[in-house]
Amino acid sequence: MSKEKIPYKIYLEESEMPKAWYNLRADMKNKPAPLLNPSTHKPITAEELEHVFCKELVKQELDDHTPYIPIPQDILDFYKMYRPAPLVRAYCLEEKLGTPAKIYYKFEGNNTSGSHKLNSAIAQAYYAKHQGLKGVTTETGAGQWGTALSMACSYLELDCRVYMVKVSYEQKPFRREVMRTYGASVTPSPSNQTAVGRKILQEHPGTTGSLGCAISEAVEAATSREGYRYVLGSVLNQVLLHQSIIGLETKAAMDKYGIRPDVIIGCAGGGSNLGGLISPFMGEKLRGEADYRFIAVEPASCPSLSRGVYAYDYCDTGKVCPLAKMYTLGSGFIPSANHAGGLRYHGMSSTLSQLYDDGLMEAVSVPQTDVFAAAEQFARVEGILPAPESSHAIKVAIDEAMKCKETGEEKTILFGLTGTGYFDMYAYEKFHDGKMDDYIPTDAVLAESFKSLPDVK
Ligand SMILES: *Cc1c(COP(=O)(O)O)cnc(C)c1O
Numbered sequence: 348m349s350k351e352k353i354p355y356k357i358y359l360e361e362s363e364m365p366k367a368w369y370n371l372r373a374d375m376k377n378k379p380a381p382l383l384n385p386s387t388h389k390p391i392t393a394e395e396l397e398h399v400f401c402k403e404l405v406k407q408e409l410d411d412h413t414p415y416i417p418i419p420q421d422i423l424d425f426y427k428m429y430r431p432a433p434l435v436r437a438y439c440l441e442e443k444l445g446t447p448a449k450i451y452y453k454f455e456g457n458n459t460s461g462s463h464k465l466n467s468a469i470a471q472a473y474y475a476k477h478q479g480l481k482g483v484t485t486e487t488g489a490g491q492w493g494t495a496l497s498m499a500c501s502y503l504e505l506d507c508r509v510y511m512v513k514v515s516y517e518q519k520p521f522r523r524e525v526m527r528t529y530g531a532s533v534t535p536s537p538s539n540q541t542a543v544g545r546k547i548l549q550e551h552p553g554t555t556g557s558l559g560c561a562i563s564e565a566v567e568a569a570t571s572r573e574g575y576r577y578v579l580g581s582v583l584n585q586v587l588l589h590q591s592i593i594g595l596e597t598k599a600a601m602d603k604y605g606i607r608p609d610v611i612i613g614c615a616g617g618g619s620n621l622g623g624l625i626s627p628f629m630g631e632k633l634r635g636e637a638d639y640r641f642i643a644v645e646p647a648s649c650p651s652l653s654r655g656v657y658a659y660d661y662c663d664t665g666k667v668c669p670l671a672k673m674y675t676l677g678s679g680f681i682p683s684a685n686h687a688g689g690l691r692y693h694g695m696s697s698t699l700s701q702l703y704d705d706g707l708m709e710a711v712s713v714p715q716t717d718v719f720a721a722a723e724q725f726a727r728v729e730g731i732l733p734a735p736e737s738s739h740a741i742k743v744a745i746d747e748a749m750k751c752k753e754t755g756e757e758k759t760i761l762f763g764l765t766g767t768g769y770f771d772m773y774a775y776e777k778f779h780d781g782k783m784d785d786y787i788p789t790d791a792v793l794a795e796s797f798k799s800l801p802d803v804k
């Protein structure tokens with residue numbers, strides 16, 4: 348199709364927006380491995396999970412068979428505030444690169460939380476409200492998830508308690524204030540408020556925290572309080588389900604113009620945006636209807652898929668959560684200060700882990716300074732200041748486009764631009780000042796970390 352016929356931005360009409368989430372697991376022959384009870388190592392039951400998570404979300408978590416799950420009307424209405432997200436044809440970037448490739452990105456940064464996280468936050472808050480709960484607790488690393496959840500909770504008048512990884516709490520005071528603007532309470536983690544926080548502080552005095560610690564604290568805060576449940580912004584099957592809205596909208600927009608991507612790229616922290624973006628395309632691949640290349644992009648400092656092992660592991664440092672089978676670096680792995688805070692989790696969604704293990708998806712890891720160079724290149728031609736997390740996908744999309752320049756292939760490249768980087772200027776500053784380092788863990792460091800994996804028979 349000629350350039351004239353494909354607009355810079357493809358939006359869907361309200362009537363064309365998806366009405367149901369797509370559950371990729373329904374089409375997987377090899378289902379993701381079940382969550383296990385951390386003490387008995389037996390598959391965890393719905394009843395056990397309901398102590399921690401909302402009932403309806405537990406149902407979604409354990410449902411490997413229903414392909415389409417209707418989106419409740421209240422959530423559809425909330426989505427209309429900031430969706431559909433635009434699918435952008437990166438004409439300016441293509442021209443600058445001089446590539447024959449056609450580049451598209453789905454931009455999820457058009458809301459105050461600045462990321463795709465709101466897609467699942469509103470769903471999880473909705474089900475908590477529906478169950479008659481008073482509030483929810485959660486952790487946040489970089490702060491996008493905490494912000495998204497505070498927005499969703501304030502909309503539905505739910506109490507929201509956020510445990511924020513201490514280093515981010517200190518480095519990103521403005522993120523913290525956005526959360527408080529939406530009425531959430533924000534506690535730096537590890538804290539003295541929970542038993543697990545006190546224990547971690549005693550064992551590691553002066554620690555600046557990690558996502559794994561903050562998760563343990565948030566879970567304890569929820570389970571020790573009447574009328575509260577814990578919610579998580581990534582990794583879980585239910586989150587991938589909600590994030591399928593990204594891929595469904597993308598596919599509908601592409602189908603409208605007869606566009607077919609050859610390669611689909613996303614950054615991967617816990618796997619929710621990537622899982623959401625690829626889901627309808629991966630569904631076609633699994634059903635044998637079409638073929639695509641999928642690439643997960645990780646930071647070289649925290650390469651769960653590219654250098655981790657596929658095993659059952661703890662999801663949190665305090666070992667209070669169910670065990671998940673996933674590509675993991677070990678729950679004790681604390682990545683060096685990396686500025687893509689949202690990509691620092693030690694494990695990966697069990698759904699994506701299974702797809703990767705089955706050879707249906709590729710993974711690459713990229714060093715931090717290359718990522719920021721790509722971010723800057725992108726910002727200068729496309730106008731959007733990208734989040735460091737999203738810039739991992741930009742980096743690999745540019746690499747793929749440059750390969751096309753060498754070979755003359757006119758491939759269609761799609762990537763997920765998950766958010767904006769306005770709260771990450773400290774990291775940008777380090778990059779501009781040449782003070783950013785490219786720490787990559789050695790094999791010995793990883794081997795040591797793998798020793799902490801639980802012995803699951
Ligand atoms: C949280 C976050 C990510 C990574 O999380 P996934 O669950 O892997 O999607 C990526 N980009 C942004 C902007 C984020 O906030």
